[in-house]
Amino acid sequence: MSIQVQALSKSYRRLLAVEAVRALSEVTLEIHTGEIFGIIGPNGAGKTTFLGCLLGFLTPDSGTIQVDGHAPDDLEVRRVTGYLPERLVLDRWMTGRAFLGYHHALARLPDSTRRSEVDAALEHVGLAADAAARPIHRYSRGMLQRLGLAQALLGNPKYIFLDEPASGVDPAGVVLFRRLLNEVKGRGVTVVINSHQLDQVERVCDRVAFVKGGRVEAVETLAAGATLARVLRVRTLAGALERAGQERIQALARGAGAELADMAAAQARFAVADDDGAARLVAALVAAGVPVIEAAPEESRLERLFLEPPAQAKS
Amino acid sequence: MNSTLLVGLWRQRLASPIRVVILALMVLLPPLLGSVVRGIGLQALGDAIPLALVLAAGMIGQDVSSGVLQLILARPVRRSEYVLSRWLSVGFGASIANVLQIALFWGLTAARGWAPSAETIASFAAGRELQIFGVAATMALLSSLIGGLGDLALYAMIFVFGGIVTMIGQTRQSAVLHGIGEEIGALLSPKIDVAQILAGAPSWFAIATYASNITLCLLLAILIVNRKELSYASG
Numbered sequence: 001m002s003i004q005v006q007a008l009s010k011s012y013r014r015l016l017a018v019e020a021v022r023a024l025s026e027v028t029l030e031i032h033t034g035e036i037f038g039i040i041g042p043n044g045a046g047k048t049t050f051l052g053c054l055l056g057f058l059t060p061d062s063g064t065i066q067v068d069g070h071a072p073d074d075l076e077v078r079r080v081t082g083y084l085p086e087r088l089v090l091d092r093w094m095t096g097r098a099f100l101g102y103h104h105a106l107a108r109l110p111d112s113t114r115r116s117e118v119d120a121a122l123e124h125v126g127l128a129a130d131a132a133a134r135p136i137h138r139y140s141r142g143m144l145q146r147l148g149l150a151q152a153l154l155g156n157p158k159y160i161f162l163d164e165p166a167s168g169v170d171p172a173g174v175v176l177f178r179r180l181l182n183e184v185k186g187r188g189v190t191v192v193i194n195s196h197q198l199d200q201v202e203r204v205c206d207r208v209a210f211v212k213g214g215r216v217e218a219v220e221t222l223a224a225g226a227t228l229a230r231v232l233r234v235r236t237l238a239g240a241l242e243r244a245g246q247e248r249i250q251a252l253a254r255g256a257g258a259e260l261a262d263m264a265a266a267q268a269r270f271a272v273a274d275d276d277g278a279a280r281l282v283a284a285l286v287a288a289g290v291p292v293i294e295a296a297p298e299e300s301r302l303e304r305l306f307l308e309p310p311a312q313a314k315s
Numbered sequence: 316m317n318s319t320l321l322v323g324l325w326r327q328r329l330a331s332p333i334r335v336v337i338l339a340l341m342v343l344l345p346p347l348l349g350s351v352v353r354g355i356g357l358q359a360l361g362d363a364i365p366l367a368l369v370l371a372a373g374m375i376g377q378d379v380s381s382g383v384l385q386l387i388l389a390r391p392v393r394r395s396e397y398v399l400s401r402w403l404s405v406g407f408g409a410s411i412a413n414v415l416q417i418a419l420f421w422g423l424t425a426a427r428g429w430a431p432s433a434e435t436i437a438s439f440a441a442g443r444e445l446q447i448f449g450v451a452a453t454m455a456l457l458s459s460l461i462g463g464l465g466d467l468a469l470y471a472m473i474f475v476f477g478g479i480v481t482m483i484g485q486t487r488q489s490a491v492l493h494g495i496g497e498e499i500g501a502l503l504s505p506k507i508d509v510a511q512i513l514a515g516a517p518s519w520f521a522i523a524t525y526a527s528n529i530t531l532c533l534l535l536a537i538l539i540v541n542r543k544e545l546s547y548a549s550g
Contacts, residue, residue, distance in 0.1 A: 048546060049546065051546075052544075052545070052546030055389060057385060057388070057544065057545035057546045058544050058545070059542075059544065075393065078389065078390060078391040078392070079391045083386070083389040085382065085385055085386065087382055089381045089382035089383055089386070090386075091323075091327055091330075091383060093326075093327070093330030093331075094326075094330075102319065102323060103386075105319040106317075106320075106387060106392060107390050107391065108390075108391055151386075
């Protein structure tokens, strides 16, 4: 039970254009059951095309996609799929409750459970009863996104596809979004997320595919304990690092499981394994009398992947 | 047929004040005219085309251009089921408006003492019902081709083009051009003369033309919607 993508290619032919625009080239990967899988990449990389193909909205030029052994547009797959589009366009005259009721019916879920399941879904995403009775055109962007998420979660789907799910959501909504993802993951649901928000992806995804130029450049594992190091930038009072000496700073870093990357008069960069490693390093520096005034991650693992993508794909 | 989609389109239409006002005026004004002008009879009601058009405009194209269709088809709904539900929804919706309009006309003219006979009314209503489902099928095809309310503009353009071709055919006495104009008219407004059928002299050619027009329009609409790419990435 998984999503298998084999040699998927897709191009678009514009009217009167001589050459087709290649959006995806020979993409091959597998998304395992129960994992949260992220798709990241720069604009125009082919992420949305990839998601469109996974959902059966786009017809590939070549290659195959199998969801539980079925084509992605098979009704059996649709029955167990939830989808939140990036550009959430709704029938804005409906109330939130009517909208969810409409999708509950379209999902062919039992009439007898409609009211209770719709109310539960609204409550689940933190939409109060008065908001649920309000026409959608009076919803804020964040409320719309919550409603869209509730719609995607209706009927306990086995596969959930989220296109920029945290876009326009307030911090409380982002926390709720992460909590919901952890919940569905606990139920063994497979989630595919397309997002630009690298920190969010990094926090929730088990694995992530970096897409660029229509190709999967890399598939990285982000699970806890991943060996990818991050860079911690530490600022101190002027001259403190020089006075301590490079060898001592290096020894302190190694003692905390980190590695000194480079050092200047009032700033040093360290490679640390994870947040715990960063905390240990800062504690060691302070304990050794180094006057630390700021310590901040220079870039996240995914940001680094964005900046220096691997030359070859790995899985 | 998907009853959720069928009712969904009605609710969507009723949520549009412009459509509701236009539909209300279409239902109310012709019967009032018929009740005021003696002798005008059922001609006051005219064709049922406007009733169908006001509900049909954008029946598929609006969902495509707004992105709503993507969300609908992420559900276990076949694209053919979607097209046929849209067609039936417009057909039944306009049929209700048709029945209301004719009932109002009959009531008002009966009150004035010049109502047509029940047979005439029934035959007229049945003919218009068939016309409504025919126009709805044509609009399903046009709406699958073009986004938003472009189907209405396309319908108007083809209507004008058909009229010009027919006119040229008449002035030049060209049977071919006249025939083409007639065919365009039949495509835009498929209908059957029910009075002929009731009189026991049905035109089997007209019935076959009507049935084939509707079937062709719906099949083409399904084919086009089936081939539609529904990601904004494809735009």
